[in-house]
Amino acid sequence: MGLLRKIRTTGRVAEPAPPRPEGQVQPSARQLGGSVQVRCVDAGSCNGCEIEIAAAFNPVYDAERYGARQVASPRHADVALVTGPVTRNMAAPLRRTVAAMGEPRLVVAVGDCAINCGEFAGGYGVEGAVADVVPVDLAVPGCPPEPEAIVAALRRVTGR
Amino acid sequence: MSAGLYTQLLDLACGAFLLAAVLVLWGRELAAIVRVFALQGVALAAVGLLLGAHEARWDLILVALAVGVLRAGVLPYLIRRALAVSAADRGSDEVRETQPLVNVAASLLTAALLTLLAYAVARPLTELNPTPATRALPVGLAVVLIGFFVLVTRRRALAQVVGFLLLDNGITATAFLATSGVPVIVELGVSFDVLLAVLVLQILTTRVREAFGTTDIDDLRELHD
Amino acid sequence: MSAIPAALATATALAATGALAGLGLPYRLRVAVVGVLTAGVGVAGGTAGVAALGGSRWRAVYSGLVPLAGAHVAVDALAGLFMAVAGAVLAAVAVYGIGYATGHGAHGLGSRTAQAVLPVFALSLVLVPVAAAVSTFLLLWELMALTSLFLVLAEHRGGHLPLGRSRERGSPSVRQAGTWYAVMTHLGLVLLLAGFALFAAQAGGETFATLRAGAHGIPPTVRGLVFVLVALAFTSKAGAVPLHAWLPRAHPEAPSPVSALMSAAMVNLGIYGLVRTGLDLLGGGPAWWWLGLLAMGGASAVYGILQAAMASDLKRLLAYSTSENMGLVLTGVGASGLFAAHGDKPLAALALAAALLHVVNHAAFKALLFCAAGSVLRATGLRDLDRLGGLRARMPVTAALFALAALGAVALPPGNGFISEWLLLQSLVHGLAVPGVAVAVVLPLSVALIALSTGIAAAVFVKALGVGFFARPRDERAAAAREAPPLMLAGMTLLAAGVVALALVPGLLGHGLDRAVGAVGLPGSGALTWGGLGVRLTDISARLEPLWVVAALTAAIVLATGLPRLYGRRRRRVNARLWDCGGGAPTPRMTYTATSFAEPLQRVFDDVLAPEQDVDVTPVRESAYLVERVRFQHRVPDRIEHRLYEPVLRALASTGRAARRLAGGSVHLYLGYGFAGLVVLLLALVVGW
């Protein structure tokens, strides 16, 4: 009964949807038609971006209302959210993950490290930015990026 | 009250009565078990009330009401208080029946067999005088058996108390259904006994807890060894 | 009228020729000739059976054949059903056997003895139901037991395999299986002998006709004793728990065609004997007989399939599944007797029809399963599911046939096993109308046990097919497997045709089944109507037309694959690596094995199965904290065997030791024993009379 009362008193926590983000819907994402399955790949991040991604899917930002959902297998996914500079050990797994996704597929680089290796540029264990390993369709800058930015990027893919 | 409706309601009450016994067996959380036990008291009172209303016997209705107050109100309240005390002392360990002697799945299957046994045993009795009430007789017997089973297999003293009370509920229900009501004196006597037993057990439980810090009955065996 | 004796005479002649050919001819010729002749025995026996199912009957007495009593033979529809099943299985398996034994070389099944015995075993399978007197029956029964024992032992030297590798398991297991089989089957014979002797003495004659006539004059306790003795023997032959111990040993160790014959034809005869004596000769009995059978049936069904779920040896799995299916049949027979005892003849007929139909269905799919397992064994030398795998690409036909038979075994539509299980469930579900407390208590439990065994059977055959034939090979031998030779495939295809026919148009069997049920005095077609396509219960609104189910499923599959294509963009299907979590290609060692597949079930039924495991950690010499080797052993023993047989065996052994002490070697002592015995006997006479 406690939970029921909590549900009643809390009500809706999702913030009102911000206006649709600027910029075109990704051309390759048009076929997706408002449904995007997301697979996260941590290619060597400090886990700051992971926390923000988790926040983007929480009840407050609720990325799910725009049609994005996280899935357990890259076979089910349309979008790979890649975070962190790609370390040497994660380069091959990242390639395999993207290859396992069926066409049409997109890769979204989340965070400064994913875009240009950020703080870790030139590190001995770093292979390079995500774009050096797999073709990147969208980038979300920030260290770490705010959940709004991640949600906005996902909305440019779902088109909703 | 038409005969059909009476049968229907009586069957429903008996079904709920039996279901409550099964749920007691199923549950692990002692607090939930006590809640279910209180519901069973309500069902038992309903059985009595229905019988009394059907046969227009005021004594039966009175007994049923008394039983209801006792089984659905007083006893659960006492057990809950004991539970609260032990939970305050010992933390969450004490409020769950974590490891019954027979695992839950097996005890559920045993309960199934016990119910069948009760049906088989009660069959000749039913055939003596087939009325809706005697037809539901096996339910009372099944609850007696299930109560006994709980008493045998549970480790926590409080769970055993509930088992004992289940057994007693079963006896009361059997008495209601078989003879359409026991004499008031007998019923009161039995209930008084039960109340006494609960008090004694509660005192004992408190003592045990003070002495050993837990109410796992198996620890008592060390006294013997 | 004349078809039956002619066919039986042909069968006997063919079998005799076959035995001689097996002894005389050189290896290559021998296998082919014996195979063809054995198939002929099957065809002839099957023809006789079909004729009997068609309504013709035959009886005869050959006074010279068996000393004292003479050979009494008779064929009715019940016998016909079992003959037809045995004949059909024989014909197909014999063809398969030619291919199997050819590859085997001159040892094992191809050897002189085995080839000489095979036709005789085949003949005995066909002839046991023909016997119409106790002595004839027991002689044929013993012939069947002995010949099958020979065949079980055929590979005691370790079969020679085409790939030139020795078999995984050496001969000790074969010898052990032979011992178990020999002992148990002969104990069974002793029980049969005792039961029938008692019966015959009380009824005043040993022909089945006299027994049938005299059965009602026998006091109930004696009747009960006869039934218990005979039922113990027959259920042991049928492999019912707890008398099943020989079955999971003998069936896997026998050469695969022999396993197929034993599992699909020989165990049936246990059921035949039970139906013949219990329902026909004794003319039914009190409820407790049948409650006992129901209990045995339920226990066999669940215990058998649980052991099958734990087995990782493919043939052992199939053997335990035989135990399960015989349990289902026993449930049907028990329910039939129970209903008859309470006077509900139509329902009894329905239950018996379900049981008999399940015998037929089981024979079809189990023969095919054993043959397919034999093909796998022959191609890889492996029976261990944990090492097999990936065979669907290498042995596509065998894999497809195994899948077809497995569909029958899991008792789901459109498999053939589903139809008989459906009938069985219908008879049990409607059995509550029969009065009696025992009925009301037992029927729900039986339904639950059948349901549980069916559910686990699905897991078992998903395991056998999915782990054994799908995925990737876990052993180089499995990777090098090649498809079985055409003759083996031909034999299996014949069986598959039977499975498909039984699954799609069970109605074809209808009238024969009615007559078989009628042969034991139940109203054959009282409860069932066999339409052209399916089955319909007469008094109850229930019907099953498998052909329609298959048609509907096919249409729905076409719809489900077609509609999305219409909508989709018709992208080309691409190949991709298996998803490996990014960590590099998964190796075959990462695939799920049979043992790991069964692990959750084993944990659920821990209390029943009581698995044994021990972990043995060897530290390196320098330090106790560094582990050099960890050995983990896990096995699920047959608990009933463990708990029931071993104490008996131990007791026997100690009795033997005690007996040795008694036998001191002195002649006086022995004479003294004799004298004491005589005196005691006389004393007993004096006191008794």
Place this chain on the structure above:
Amino acid sequence: MRNTIGYAAVVGQVVVLAAGAPLLTGWMRQVRARLEGRAGAGVLQPWRDTRKLLRKEPITPVGTGPAFRAAPALLVATTVVAGALVPLLSTDTPVSGHADLIVVVALVSLGTLALALAGLDTGTAFGGMGASREMTVASLVEPTLLLSVFALSIPAGTTNVPAIVSGAIHSPARLASPAGLLAVAALAVAVLAETSRIPVDNPSTHLELTMIHEAMVLEYAGPDLALVELGAQMRLTLLLGLLSSLFVPWGIATGLSWTSLVVAAVLFAVKVAVLGAVLAAAEVFWAKVRLFRVPELLAGSFLLALLAVTASYFLNGAS
């Protein structure tokens, strides 16, 4: 005319099932989202997912065989056939004579089995793990299912679903009896297990080690995945529909008229939506139980089913 309406009812059942299944899932997710304080993706989202999956490229993982390819279609096909048989909209259809409850249960199991084989066919560890767990759960559900069938068939005297349903419409007292209620409870637990819902399985888990159903389908992509998802959604709808038909039968067309068929369709949608909402709300409150606690749950439901059988036999005066 008689046949036209009858066949229309059958086609209607299949269409309602296929079209409504994603909507039901969307509705349940929406209810859940609202209870969690989220906005939710809308009721239509599962249809958008399906549309997108159908447009994606089909993938065949190397090393898989025919079982992997055939399983999705078979899963959908078994559900379609079962959906055509059971009286979701009408009890009087040309196929109602074939609508045996045992057959329906077996068809649903056949779909489970096909998917389990597909999981093993991939040869990955997760596929095998999912298959093994799914078959374990399925085999333990079977006794509950069949005993519930048994309990339901006693008052009707048949296992034919339309006969049971129309019997219940005519004598509603059957449903309020202890036997009826116990059978509902037992069947409800069995349905939860068969459709891989909480507390037996978590349909939205991302952790492979806790998966049952999802683990088997990790390798599917594109149109194949669309069929698998659609099959699972249809199964949920079918079983909830069957539950509502058996225990809240009012509104199902018993005669042959177009209006009653339309009314039945509307009522069916309402009933299933209510059941779905209850289920979704319950899932917010429950947690998934440990895999090896699942047998306890199923043993409990088995006990309820057995009690249903005995109660219907002893209380309702079979004697």
